[in-house]
Amino acid sequence: MGGRHLMSPASLGRHDSWEGVKAVVAGFGVSGFAAADNLTHLGASVIALDESEGDGERQEKAQLLEVLGADVRLGAGATATLPDDVDVVVTSPGWKPTAPLLAQARERGIPVWGEVELAWRLRDPDHLAPWLAVTGTNGKTTTVQMLDSILRAAGLRSAAVGNVGRPIVEAVMDPAAYDVFAVELSSFQLHYTDSMAAESAAVLNVAEDHLDWYSSMDDYARDKGRIYQRVSRACVYNVADPTTEQLVREADVVEGARAIGFTLGMPGVGMLGLVEEILVDRAFIEERQTSAAELCTVRDLASDAPHYVQNALxxxxxxxAHGVSQAACRDGLRAFRPDGHRIEVVATRGGVTWVDDSKATNPHAARSSLQAYDPVVWVAGGLAKGAHFDDLVETVRDRLRAVVLLGRDRSVIADALARHAPDVPVIEVPDGETGAAVMEQAVEAAAGLAQDGDTVLLAPGCASQDQFRDYKARGDAFAAAVRRRSG
Structure with missing residues (x-):
């Protein structure tokens, strides 16, 4: 065996020696570095591969890992061929299953894990902190951060991890034990996760997104539904989104796990919902057949936008489901403020409110945002990622004062508007030198269209990387242009 191990990586945990295990880490981003770092720490022989050489920080991380004994290969061609004698591949979530390296692993029968799968296997058996997991096309980060705020208000040592905050493998390997984890999971992360068993899990919504990655909506929904597998307490679903309930029905859960709905309407037994302006629980109280327990009011929340209230529920x-008190729910939700670029009021000038929701990077998110305002001058466009806008435009056309379009795929939205809202004025901003210049023009155009009482809403419905570094840079450019214009 030449010193190579006899055990399969699948049988190893955090207290075992991984010496002799040869692991390839595909992708050297935040989660890739965390996986490579911890596998090296456990004694595995690690090769980290990435096509991108990256910035100075990435180079520093590569040097650090090499000092610790890992083999880091960055740059063109680094990921073309899977090395010999590999025992396990840990992939970054953005990698498609069709990537040559992953296809070669499958052909050789080598297990392919995501960083989440690795983290699940590296939990401390002496301190098994339960995972409360959240996925959905939109609202994941806000919901997980709200959940973390509630858990902390209950006095628990909690962390928001996964697709938000710290890489989850880093959090589970922290020598200071946590009581519970609030875990955000994307469909990509779930695709490469096989053995996770969350205590409770929620799918917030399933709408068209990432169709440049998935061959069909069914495949995308199926990966979202993996979050419910092996749940022991509660599968939380959105009453307004039948797909989420169907995914609960299809899941193989631990006996005794409950299906818990959330709704903006009056909740039935086994649900959370609204009674007028009060968020109530009719699922986790003894007398749920006849009454509901008050959690907080809509006024306690940072926003009364419908999708924000759904996230809170x-x-x-x-x-x-984890046993947290009503008071902790109220205190945690009251204390929580969302990250920037999520339905954030930038300015109110001359009777017009300017709102930055640059985080609305797909049509479903844009629709949720648009439904919170009326009338709206809508600023949209960017990279559509294969999505369609007909349903969105049909739903919101009566709210639209006008539309300003920018970005590479703006014609996709323009065509949907021509079909379903031909009377709504549309201004298209041609591609400029930089994102900032384009946004200046968009804001100027929106200002010319807006009337007293209107909201100018940046809810692009598209990704940003055609003209901006990311959605944050896009939101910053919008806010800066609005502030310059309004002094």
């Missing part, structure tokens, strides 16, 4: 459902 989903977070509260997961926390209540």
């Amino acid at each position: 989903a977070a509260a459902a997961l926390a209540r």
Whole structure:
């Protein structure tokens, strides 16, 4: 065997020696570095590969890992061929299953794990902190951060991890034990996760997104549904989104696990919902057949936008399933403020409110945002990622004062508007030198269209990387242009 191990990586945990295990880490981003770092720490022989050489920080991380004994290969061609004698591949979530390296692993029968799968296997058996997991096309980060805020209000040592905050493998390997993890999971992360068993899990919504990665909506939904597999307490679903309930029905859960709905309407038994302006629980109280327990009011929340209230109900459902008190739900939700670029009011000038929701990077998110305002001058466009806009435009056309379009795929939205809202004025901003210059023009055009009482809403419905570094840079450019214009 030449010193190579006899055990399969699948049988190893954090207290075992991984010496002799040869692991390839595909992708050297935040989660890739965390995986490579911890596998090296456990004694595995690690080769980290990435086509991108990256910035100075990435180069520093590569040097650090090499000092620790890993083999880091960055740059063109680094990921073309899977090395020999590999025992396990840990992939970054953005990698498609069709990537040559992953296809070669499958052909050789080598297990392919995501960083989440690795983290699940490296949990401390002496301190098994339960995972409360959240996925959905939109609202994941906000819901997980709300949940973390509630758990902390209950006095628990909690962390928001996964697709938000710290890489989850880093958090589970922390020598200071946590009581519970609030885990955000994307469909990509779930695709490469096989053995995770969350205590409770929520799918917030399933809408068209990432169709440049998936061959069909069914495949995308199926990966979202993996979050419910082996759940022991509560599968939380969105009453307004039948797909989420169907995914619960299809899941193989631990006996005794409950299906818990959340709704903006009056909740039935086993649900959380609204009674007028009060968020209530009719699922986790003894007398749920006849009454409901008050959690907080809509006024306690940072926003009364419908999708934001839904996020709060989903977070509260997961926390209540974990045994958290009504008071902690109220205190945690009151204390929480969302990250920037999420329905963030930038300015109110001359009777017009300017709102930055640059995080709305797909049509479903844009629709949720648009439904919170009326009338709206909508600023949209960017990279559509294969999505369509007909349903969105049909739903919101009566709210639209006008539309300003920018970005590479703006014609996709323009065509949907021509079909379903031909009377709504549309201004298209041609591609400029830089994102900032384009956004200046978009804001100027929107200002010319807006009337007293209108909201100018940046809810692009598209990704940003055609003209901006990311959605944050796009939101910053919008806010800067609005502030310059309004002094």
